[in-house]
Amino acid sequence: xxxxxxxxxxxxxxxxxxxxxxxxxxxxxxxxxxxxxxxxxxxxxxxxxxxxxxxxxxxxxxxxxxxxxxxxxxxxxxxxxxxxxxxxxxxxxxxxxxxxxxxxxxxxxxxxxxxxxxxxxxxxxxxxxxxxxxxxxxxxxxxxxx
Amino acid sequence: xxxxxxxxxxxxxxxxxxxxxxxxxxxxxxxxxxxxxxxxxxxxxxxxxxxxxxxxxxxxxxxxxxxxxxxxxxxxxxxxxxxxxxxxxxxxxxxxxxxxxxxxxxxxxxxxxxxxxxxxxxxxxxxxxxxxxxxxxxxxxxxxxxxxxxxxxxxxxxxxxxxxxxxxxxxxxxxxxxxxxxxxxxxxxxxxxxxxxxxxxxxxxxxxxxxxxxxxxxxxxxxxxxxxxxxxxxxxxxxxxxxxxxxxxxxxxxxxxxxxxxxxxxxxxxxxxxxxxxxxxxxxxxxxxxxxxxxxxxxxxxxxxxxxxxxxxxxxxxxxxxxxxxxxxxxxxxxxxxxxxxxxxxxxxxxxxxxxxxxxxxxxxxx
Numbered sequence: 044x045x046x047x048x049x050x051x052x053x054x055x056x057x058x059x060x061x062x063x064x065x066x067x068x069x070x071x072x073x074x075x076x077x078x079x080x081x082x083x084x085x086x087x088x089x090x091x092x093x094x095x096x097x098x099x100x101x102x103x104x105x106x107x108x109x110x111x112x113x114x115x116x117x118x119x120x121x122x123x124x125x126x127x128x129x130x131x132x133x134x135x136x137x138x139x140x141x142x143x144x145x146x147x148x149x150x151x152x153x154x155x156x157x158x159x160x161x162x163x164x165x166x167x168x169x170x171x172x173x174x175x176x177x178x179x180x181x182x183x184x185x186x187x188x189x
Numbered sequence: 190x191x192x193x194x195x196x197x198x199x200x201x202x203x204x205x206x207x208x209x210x211x212x213x214x215x216x217x218x219x220x221x222x223x224x225x226x227x228x229x230x231x232x233x234x235x236x237x238x239x240x241x242x243x244x245x246x247x248x249x250x251x252x253x254x255x256x257x258x259x260x261x262x263x264x265x266x267x268x269x270x271x272x273x274x275x276x277x278x279x280x281x282x283x284x285x286x287x288x289x290x291x292x293x294x295x296x297x298x299x300x301x302x303x304x305x306x307x308x309x310x311x312x313x314x315x316x317x318x319x320x321x322x323x324x325x326x327x328x329x330x331x332x333x334x335x336x337x338x339x340x341x342x343x344x345x346x347x348x349x350x351x352x353x354x355x356x357x358x359x360x361x362x363x364x365x366x367x368x369x370x371x372x373x374x375x376x377x378x379x380x381x382x383x384x385x386x387x388x389x390x391x392x393x394x395x396x397x398x399x400x401x402x403x404x405x406x407x408x409x410x411x412x413x414x415x416x417x418x419x420x421x422x423x424x425x426x427x428x429x430x431x432x433x434x435x436x437x438x439x440x441x442x443x444x445x446x447x448x449x450x451x452x453x454x455x456x457x458x459x460x461x462x463x464x465x466x467x468x469x470x471x472x473x474x475x476x477x478x479x480x481x482x483x484x485x486x487x488x489x490x491x492x493x494x495x496x497x498x499x500x501x502x503x504x505x506x507x508x509x510x511x512x513x514x515x516x517x518x519x520x521x522x523x524x525x526x527x528x529x530x531x532x533x534x535x536x537x538x539x540x541x542x543x544x545x546x547x548x549x550x551x552x553x554x555x556x
Contacts, residue, residue: 148405
């Protein structure tokens with residue numbers, strides 16, 4: 044059985060190394076600041092005992108006043124997983140750092156979120172629309188699209 | 190004096206026999222050698238994730254049929270699991286077993302197409318493919334008995350399955366179970382040691398263990414690279430913890446290994462079906478679920494090991510009758526991430542084989 048790590052415990056470990064980076068943590072909810080996301084992600088991937096080597100998926104949710112970008116990370120070695128989120132309050136030019144340097148699997152998924160939500164992933168080498176054509180107006184999965 | 194050469198951009202697809210649907214690749218070539226490729230998606234984008242936000246929880250099940258349309262049962266299964274997890278619905282024992290039987294039959298049917306079309310790409314034009322369609326036909330007949338459909342089954346429901354097995358189902362399944370191992374042996378005799386297949390596929394398009402994990406590959410592609418990771422064992426859902434089966438894995442991660450991996454997985458699926466048939470309990474096949482399901486506000490991610498890898502649904506509920514957000518984790522899209530690294534340096538003819546060995550369905554990539 045895959046164990047879902049306690050977000051509170053992981054949050055305290057992150058807080059020790061990167062003070063001020065955790066916005067919110069409850070039993071299974073860990074929200075980190077956008078500007079420290081890449082550091083936190085690297086810490087989760089490289090720390091012994093955590094070893095999050097597998098990125099299950101990335102997605103985004105539109106909550107009108109902010110976007111939430113959701114990452115599900117797993118460790119194939121320890122068989123545990125953790126959901127990490129980050130929030131983006133800017134609706135005009137939302138941006139989040141790209142994790143493609145850590146997990147190659149983020150490539151198409153970050154492009155997909157850019158395509159359908161308009162969230163830019165900074166540091167992605169090929170940040171352009173993936174399903175819709177260049178010049179398409181609007182971002183369909185935003186709640187105010189229809 | 191050396192001749193100066195220019196790279197050549199070759200456009201493959203969107204409609205090409207080897208692209209398995211409407212999928213396009215822009216390949217940059219140096220002579221016959223692939224320098225770089227860029228997949229171009231979106232020809233089958235129907236906005237299923239957006240459509241799901243406008244429908245009731247039950248109303249999305251037929252949409253999931255249209256994701257990976259050659260393994261609809263698996264999509265139904267993953268989606269229903271996600272809604273059940275979100276709303277806390279229990280499924281009767283008999284329905285769990287029926288679901289497992291359907292999911293494993295679907296795995297065999299889907300892997301048959303995967304293997305058949307891969308051999309097609311290798312140049313064995315349509316001969317093995319027809320053999321494999323012969324067997325798939327029997328499975329499709331079984332599905333037609335239970336659901337009335339031959340491609341988009343829409344058989345599973347939140348809380349169980351739509352109806353019990355008809356009385357002619359079990360005898361037909363027994364017959365299939367007796368025949369299938371013989372067919373698998375026949376493929377092995379025909380193909381496993383086939384000189385042309387080995388020459389074309391062995392050592393071609395190697396995906397290393399590290400690359401596979403780093404690029405979020407899953408399913409047979411991941412296991413052929415030597416990672417023994419199968420959600421049915423690692424994170425058992427439904428009643429998979431009650432069956433005795435092995436997780437086959439290969440070592441080198443080349444095209445031949447991915448082919449062999451799929452053939453071995455079919456044998457394991459047969460083992461699971463056999464046990465599920467023996468243990469199948471009597472009883473109801475569906476719990477009473479309200480017509481309009483209103484799960485409590487929150488989120489859930491449920492995943493299954495579908496024929497192509499990890500298929501998951503991430504649902505967010507705001508306590509209304511429709512999901513606030515429905516994200517689909519498509520194994521086909523993520524398995525393609527590593528394609529670029531796999532094909533660099535190989536010839537155009539190898540590109541076709543490497544691409545074929547990943548086994549994608551475009552319906553699931555574009556959604």
